[in-house]
Amino acid sequence: MATFLGINLFGLFGQLLVGLINGSFYALLSLGLAIIFGLLKIINFAQGAMYMLGAFAAWLALNYLGINYWAALVVVPLVVGLVGVLMERFLIRPIANEDHLYSLLLTFGFALMLQGLFTHMYGSSGLSYSIPEALSGGTKLPFMYLPDYRAWIICASVVVCGLTWWMIEKTKLGAYLRAGTENPQLMQAFGINVPLIVTLTFGFGVALAGLAGVMAAPIYSVTPDMGSNLLIVVFAIVVIGGMGSIGGAILTGLGMGVIEGLTKYFYPEASNTVIFLVMVIVLLLKPAGLFGKEA
Amino acid sequence: MSTHREKLRIADLHAFYGESHILHGIDMHVMQGELVTLLGRNGSGRSTTLRAIMNMVGRRTGSININGTETIGLPAHKIAHLGLGYCPEERGIFSSLNVEENLLLPPPVRSDGMSVEELYEMFPNLYERRYSQGTRLSGGEQQMLALARILRSGANILLLDEITEGLAPVIVQKLGEVLVKLKERGLTILLVEQNFRFAAPIADRHYVMEHGHIVEEVQADELEAKTELLNTYLGV
Numbered sequence: 190m191a192t193f194l195g196i197n198l199f200g201l202f203g204q205l206l207v208g209l210i211n212g213s214f215y216a217l218l219s220l221g222l223a224i225i226f227g228l229l230k231i232i233n234f235a236q237g238a239m240y241m242l243g244a245f246a247a248w249l250a251l252n253y254l255g256i257n258y259w260a261a262l263v264v265v266p267l268v269v270g271l272v273g274v275l276m277e278r279f280l281i282r283p284i285a286n287e288d289h290l291y292s293l294l295l296t297f298g299f300a301l302m303l304q305g306l307f308t309h310m311y312g313s314s315g316l317s318y319s320i321p322e323a324l325s326g327g328t329k330l331p332f333m334y335l336p337d338y339r340a341w342i343i344c345a346s347v348v349v350c351g352l353t354w355w356m357i358e359k360t361k362l363g364a365y366l367r368a369g370t371e372n373p374q375l376m377q378a379f380g381i382n383v384p385l386i387v388t389l390t391f392g393f394g395v396a397l398a399g400l401a402g403v404m405a406a407p408i409y410s411v412t413p414d415m416g417s418n419l420l421i422v423v424f425a426i427v428v429i430g431g432m433g434s435i436g437g438a439i440l441t442g443l444g445m446g447v448i449e450g451l452t453k454y455f456y457p458e459a460s461n462t463v464i465f466l467v468m469v470i471v472l473l474l475k476p477a478g479l480f481g482k483e484a
Numbered sequence: 485m486s487t488h489r490e491k492l493r494i495a496d497l498h499a500f501y502g503e504s505h506i507l508h509g510i511d512m513h514v515m516q517g518e519l520v521t522l523l524g525r526n527g528s529g530r531s532t533t534l535r536a537i538m539n540m541v542g543r544r545t546g547s548i549n550i551n552g553t554e555t556i557g558l559p560a561h562k563i564a565h566l567g568l569g570y571c572p573e574e575r576g577i578f579s580s581l582n583v584e585e586n587l588l589l590p591p592p593v594r595s596d597g598m599s600v601e602e603l604y605e606m607f608p609n610l611y612e613r614r615y616s617q618g619t620r621l622s623g624g625e626q627q628m629l630a631l632a633r634i635l636r637s638g639a640n641i642l643l644l645d646e647i648t649e650g651l652a653p654v655i656v657q658k659l660g661e662v663l664v665k666l667k668e669r670g671l672t673i674l675l676v677e678q679n680f681r682f683a684a685p686i687a688d689r690h691y692v693m694e695h696g697h698i699v700e701e702v703q704a705d706e707l708e709a710k711t712e713l714l715n716t717y718l719g720v
Contacts, residue, residue: 361588364581364585364588364589365589367578367580367581368578368580368581368589370580371578371579371580372576372578374540374560375570375572375576377538377539377540377559377560377561378538378540378560378563378564378570378572379564379570379589379590379591379634379637380561380562380563380564380565380590380591380593380637381561381591382559382561383561
């Protein structure tokens with residue numbers, strides 16, 4: 190067995206890989222949350238349910254409509270995004286001027302309802318979704334075996350996150366978005382339809398969760414509570430990265446996945462808590478988060 | 485009355501923020517190429533008049549006709565596209581954007597806006613600091629940026645709220661020169677101003693506001709005769 194300074198390299202790299210995979214999902218989910226929070230100041234507790242919805246939608250599409258994985262990667266985020274658009278327009282907008290607690294409770298309730306609905310219809314034991322044939326192989330690297338599907342997840346997540354970051358930070362549309370966050374009324378006075386941008390942005394943030402759900406379906410089991418388990422961790426990541434910071438959410442998502450993976454190797458007992466430990470330390474030292482702007 | 489040259493006509497305008505009734509039936513008009521000021525003490529409703537025109541108040545009733553289009557029922561984001569450019573009292577420079585992004589932000593509302601080169605020529609400071617964060621500029625530079633960005637959008641009716649407030653005399657003078665240039669280009673300007681000495685030499689007409697009413701209309705050539713009256717209203 191390959192060891193270095195007494196460290197089992199196979200084990201270490203294996204956990205690093207698991208960490209990167211988890212980090213990829215963290216990044217996609219926290220990015221969606223950060224966008225929604227950044228523009229709308231809505232604390233979307235339904236983000237986890239949208240991830241679950243994405244996974245179930247992929248499973249349903251395959252089993253009832255014959256839509257394969259690759260088509261689902263495009264179709265499912267659109268469908269989940271549409272659910273988000275309707276949710277923003279008809280549930281969230283009517284309470285937009287109320288305290289943030291209202292949207293928090295509303296989205297939380299919505300998530301519980303969705304979760305309950307899927308539990309009622311498909312039970313809680315989980316459905317399986319097989320890895321697409323083109324990605325079922327793997328590559329042997331010096332210290333580890335890298336399944337193609339896992340490599341694909343990491344690459345796809347990095348590309349999607351990178352494109353989203355570029356769109357928000359470097360394009361005109363992104364400038365509207367950032368300025369609309371800062372002073373929506375003035376943006377309206379400049380002739381920008383801010384409510385429309387808000388609705389579409391919410392839809393986009395939710396669609397990212399739907400995409401993560403499709404990508405997760407082949408490697409995690411598709412269960413009604415798959416999202417709620419992840420949600421708290423993802424919220425912690427958004428807080429660590431800095432509420433509303435797009436780049437912060439992406440980097441922290443990947444980073445926390447890796448830290449979690451390393452902890453699993455060196456001190457497995459702490460792997461479930463390490464992210465919250467980091468959150469406490471970051472909040473004590475930098476209350477606005479690693480990449481957040483100090484108020 | 486040559487209505488086709490009338491850029492803005494307001495009739496019986498009432499505006500409300502929640503339960504507070506701020507404007508009590510404003511009637512006024514601005515002709516093309518005119519520079520008209522709204523004078524009055526703080527809280528007399530001058531800024532609210534501009535905000536009501538942009539549909540940025542809680543509720544408004546009456547009639548606001550811009551370029552021949554009735555706008556009282558239009559959503560806020562459609563109003564700028566009639567050729568309006570609004571410069572808020574707090575300047576509204578976006579801290580999440582740099583100077584150039586701020587300048588390029590407002591979408592074109594008409595086709596013949598000033599080019600970025602022209603604007604940098606008019607405001608050389610902005611060119612030098614084009615990659616700085618918008619809110620790092622000095623107050624005067626921020627004001628120039630707020631003005632420049634609505635000129636780029638092609639707006640030909642400008643609503644300017646207290647643009648000289650808190651600025652050094654040399655910058656106030658520069659802004660005065662810019663307004664005269666814009667007037668020469670045929671732009672229509674409605675200016676809320678506290679600094680009467682800034683407004684008097686460049687304006688064609690003045691409306692004096694008090695408690696949400698227009699209490700006096702003064703032509704430029706009547707200024708001298710009505711100085712005393714203005715002093716009572718403005719409390720200077």
